[in-house]
Amino acid sequence: MSQTQTIDPSDVGNRSAVQSVVNKQETVKMPKGQISTVALEKSYFKGQHKIPVLRGVEVAVNEGEFVSIVGQSGSGKSTLLHLIGLLDTPDVGEILMNGDRIDDLPEKSRDQLRNHVFGFIFQFYHLLPELSLLENVMSPLMIRHSLWSFWKQRRAMREQACEIIAKVGLGHRMKHKPSELSGGEMQRAAIARALITKPTVLLADEPTGNLDSDTGGEIMDLLASLNEHDRLTIVMVTHDDSIARQAHRIVRLKEGRIEAVDRAA
């Protein structure tokens, strides 16, 4: 079991609990959701050829801020988001959270940060096809807890999941498999899954990229309200300017470098 910490059931996913967890790692003291990158570089190899994707990216996202990253396809937006979310490691540079470096943490701590601090939303929803909507939403909690502690707290967690599912408007689809849901519903389910851990930073990679504009608008409204009411830090990748404008700030990426940072609307 990689997640062995014990969390008092009463404040599961609660911010103070997250703090205590992360404090245990003695690396990040105050995960307030302030993220910054320092001179990030990342390149991939295609055979012998080195393909630089990011060439020194510096962004800072404040706590409670809604930032969108735009750029052409292949400009390195997803790569940047993955680096921030610790899904990958940069070749050069640092990722800081509230001033502390998090990209060089040991693997286990990175796993825990992903589980506790970051919430991910992907363009293709990425729900697990074998699990029902409810199970999908609860999966981060299942990953967090051992069998025994999950079993003890299953009621509380179930309630919490139902609450969040209701909040994204899918209360009537609990038992459905992802294949039985529409694109918009799947994306809402993915958002619910990202929210259940009460993350401090939400990382969304083209969350509306696969949806029609009406459904996409609903998803954007949902994100905006999460940012507004729950003071969730959101970093959203998109290539659609009109969507990007709903954020506080727009970071423009071009060929692995930051072209401009605009203040939106």
Next chain:
Amino acid sequence: MYKLLLCLRYLRTRYIALASIISVTLGVATMIVVNSVMAGFSTEMRERIHGLLADVVIETNSLDGVPDAEEHLALVRQAAGDYIESMTTTVEVYGMLSFQYHGQWITRPVTLIGIDPGEKAKVGPLKDFLQSYRPTIVDGRMTEPAQRSMDVPPGWTLTESAQEYRQWWIERQQMMIHGLGEEDDSLPTPLVPGESVTPPFKGEDPGPPIFDEFPNSNASTDEPGAAQQDDSAVAAPTPADSEPSTPLIADESGPTFAPPQFEPPPFEAEGAPELPDSAGWVGLLDGRLYVGMGLISFPYEDDKGKVQTLMMVKPGDDVKLSTVTSGRPPDTTHFNATVVDVFKSGMSEYDSNLVFCNLEYLQKVRGMVDPSTGVRSITSIQIKLKDETDAKVVVERLQAVFPPGRYSVKTWEQKQGPLLAAVDIESAILNVLLFLIIAVAGFGILAIFYMIVVEKTRDIGILKALGAGSGGIMSIFLSYGLALGIVGSGVGVGIGILFVHYINEIEGFITWITGHKVFDERIYYFPEIPTSINASMVIWVAVGAMTIAVLASILPARRAARLRPVEALRFE
């Protein structure tokens, strides 16, 4: 937690993986069946061998034997008396058994063993093998009770029905002789069947031998049905029963063709009405035999396709035996003897080779009795131990007393060593082969798991993005492998045990379908396929199969664990 859930879900949704463990299932089932049947065979066989041999056997290297049984017994007692429950001396020699059937002489090589049945019964379960102690069983139901009760010690007397039968054929013979050869009175009257029949026919085809008519009416049992009808005539205890080997010693007239001792005609006392004068010849010859079933019978299929056994010689008949004397140079000698009983141990090697003879008569015939002192020679001593696990110790002690140049001292297992070892090796090789089959199934699992990991690449990326560690991902696939192993070997164990349990029904069914006997008792000597399920064997096989399933999933699981989340998520 997610590991368990996903593992169970994969189990329920990936039927292809279930297909991959069918080979594991079949392998496990086959291993259990093969092992159970082999174990059944070998325990049955060991039991039979052990039953015929004693725990420890001392044999002389020479067929002539060594003089003085008593002295030897005393030596044995001195060396290992504490371990010994009982002993018996025997004479073992090669010989030929001849008898006439359908007008032709049938001769078979045999091992002739002189025993004292009472003593022999104390070192091994002799009675269990003698047919007169066994009820007749047809299709699993007892059709006739045993002719002798187990309480009666084995001896050299005929059962009532055999006595009856003997009387019948001798009368027939007398009638033939009187009817056909009135003029030829010089013929010796009481004769061994074959010998007596031929001369009156004067070289013509004798047709069905007279003594054969009778047995054919009731081919498969050795008790003539007719005997039942005139039960009243035999109701009185046959006096013959009370005449053991006493006349033998008195009779020193020579080893070959001893004219049968005249014994009080059994039915005279009763005043049985139509007995011919020669009723007295119903008395037995001095040589008495227990003949192996396989020597004097052959199996055949009756019109219903059932295997029946046809007895060519039955208790009460006389046969001829040839063997060698113990002199220098050895001389051939032959004598006639009455078959008193038929024995069947179930080991065809024994049943078609052994003839037990009364020890004292055999010693006399072979010249093993010192004419001046009356000291008798023996060729082997069979010893039953109080605790058969002491056999090794006893053998060691006895080897010190009986030098290996003249004697060989062996446990029954050592005596049958090559046969038992062959069975062990055979089962070991089969096990290795079958386990290799399961191992091959392991590669099937490996390939299919690899496919599943590739198919699940994206899901693995998601799980990692949600915070699952490499160890967790790995354990999903390992426990998936284990779960498949458990299901596979569990089903395999179930099928295997069911198969073993119903193996005879299955055999019957296959025989019915193909019309071809799969398990032919004519070959195997077992009426049913013997099986014995060994719990530890089953557990080992099941654990082995599970281990292989887990081992096969290690490689794919490691691959899954090493996937980096971005790489897993990229391709969309």
